[in-house]
Amino acid sequence: MRKSLLPNGIRVLSQRIPWVRSISLGVWVDVGSRDDPPKQAGISHFIEHMLFKGTKRRSDEEIAKSLESVGGQLNAFTSRENTCYLAKVLDENLKLALDVLSDLIQNSIFALDHIEKEREVVLEEIKDMEDYPSELVVDNFIKLLWNGHPMGKFILGSSETVSSLTRKDLIEFMDENYIPGKLVVVAAGNLRHEDLLSLVEESFHLSASPLPPRGDPPTFPSKRLEVTERDTSLTHMVLGIPAFPFSDPRRYPLLFLNNILGDGMGSRLFQTVRQKNGLAYSIYSFLDFFRDTGIFGIYLGANHQKAKEALKLVLSELEGVSSKGITDKEFAYAKSRLKGALVFSQESTIARMERLAQLEFFLGRYLSLSRTLKEIDEVDKDEVSSLAREYLTPSRFSLSVLGPDSSGGEWEKDLL
Numbered sequence: 001m002r003k004s005l006l007p008n009g010i011r012v013l014s015q016r017i018p019w020v021r022s023i024s025l026g027v028w029v030d031v032g033s034r035d036d037p038p039k040q041a042g043i044s045h046f047i048e049h050m051l052f053k054g055t056k057r058r059s060d061e062e063i064a065k066s067l068e069s070v071g072g073q074l075n076a077f078t079s080r081e082n083t084c085y086l087a088k089v090l091d092e093n094l095k096l097a098l099d100v101l102s103d104l105i106q107n108s109i110f111a112l113d114h115i116e117k118e119r120e121v122v123l124e125e126i127k128d129m130e131d132y133p134s135e136l137v138v139d140n141f142i143k144l145l146w147n148g149h150p151m152g153k154f155i156l157g158s159s160e161t162v163s164s165l166t167r168k169d170l171i172e173f174m175d176e177n178y179i180p181g182k183l184v185v186v187a188a189g190n191l192r193h194e195d196l197l198s199l200v201e202e203s204f205h206l207s208a209s210p211l212p213p214r215g216d217p218p219t220f221p222s223k224r225l226e227v228t229e230r231d232t233s234l235t236h237m238v239l240g241i242p243a244f245p246f247s248d249p250r251r252y253p254l255l256f257l258n259n260i261l262g263d264g265m266g267s268r269l270f271q272t273v274r275q276k277n278g279l280a281y282s283i284y285s286f287l288d289f290f291r292d293t294g295i296f297g298i299y300l301g302a303n304h305q306k307a308k309e310a311l312k313l314v315l316s317e318l319e320g321v322s323s324k325g326i327t328d329k330e331f332a333y334a335k336s337r338l339k340g341a342l343v344f345s346q347e348s349t350i351a352r353m354e355r356l357a358q359l360e361f362f363l364g365r366y367l368s369l370s371r372t373l374k375e376i377d378e379v380d381k382d383e384v385s386s387l388a389r390e391y392l393t394p395s396r397f398s399l400s401v402l403g404p405d406s407s408g409g410e411w412e413k414d415l416l
Contacts, residue, residue: 055107
């Protein structure tokens with residue numbers, strides 16, 4: 001891995017993979033939904049959409065065809081902490097890919113008619129969330145977990161905030177946040193770092209600007225239960241707690257716990273709740289780490305009549321892991337799965353590019369694949385069991401429920 005810092009503050013990272021013929025390139029902006037002003041929730045995501053709607057040099061159609069015409073791909077996404085504009089191209093088209101991405105970021109025109117058209121697209125996207133209760137309940141849980149904190153906001157924003165965004169809002173937000181100190185250009189594939197560095201210097205003409213202040217980390221939630229009434233075929237539930245930042249060394253033992261509890265068909269929750277007792281249609285655990293916090297959750301979708309019984313069984317399993325720890329077999333199972341998933345992911349240039357960016361944002365340094373595998377190997381079973389005793393206490397968990405039963409008091413009395 002190579003890293004360079006340009007005089008204006010743009011960071012450039014690359015990883016050469018000479019045996020492939022492709023390059024995955026990402027221009028990352030260190031701004032996401034947690035940075036949206038309260039009355040402009042969704043602005044980061046809306047800007048991501050708008051940058052594909054025309055620049056001073058290219059129409060929206062020309063942008064869409066720019067990389068497709070040479071067999072490449074162009075995409076973007078917004079997360080809670082970052083926005084990424086990415087391209088995957090043949091190695092011979094690196095210059096074109098960087099020219100397109102830099103054009104989007106520096107020359108977008110934000111035409112008023114395009115703003116109104118894209119506003120309707122985003123508003124429909126927000127409405128569509130209602131059609132996917134298994135996703136909506138996760139967003140509801142995150143909002144509950146970080147109640148009142150920017151991390152809890154929906155990435156898409158709300159119909160009210162998106163409807164109120166103006167062209168002036170978009171341009172001012174970009175001027176404040178799309179600055180060199182927040183830009184990281186990352187590439188993985190068949191390329192030379194020197195070539196990438198030269199192209200970045202040639203493509204970006206941004207002056208250094210002061211970095212805006214970052215917000216405080218979220219605190220432990222005061223509200224622990226939320227029940228949302230919906231006419232759904234299943235009762236959807238998410239049970240969870242705040243986790244650690246990416247930089248916390250306890251991240252590895254928690255990855256083991258997540259794998260053992262609910263990551264995959266061989267996990268304890270899947271086998272116990274679904275396979276042996278048939279109490280849930282779907283069940284899994286999830287884990288995500290951020291700059292200053294994290295999230296661990298368990299999703300289950302169950303028949304209305306079996307929902308509380310299923311959740312009681314989940315809580316019982318958590319208590320069992322907390323009090324008795326994990327077995328040698330479970331520990332070996334989790335270690336093999338974690339190492340396998342990491343190694344397999346590195347066969348993708350996009351995954352390598354995303355990993356480089358993640359390490360830069362969260363650690364500020366690179367961890368080689370061999371070093372990461374070594375850190376997984378260095379975790380011992382007692383560490384995982386100790387973390388389970390400390391962490392998997394049912395009284396610490398928050399619960400979000402979405403379904404036809406709105407009797408929140410009963411859920412709290414019976415289960416929490």
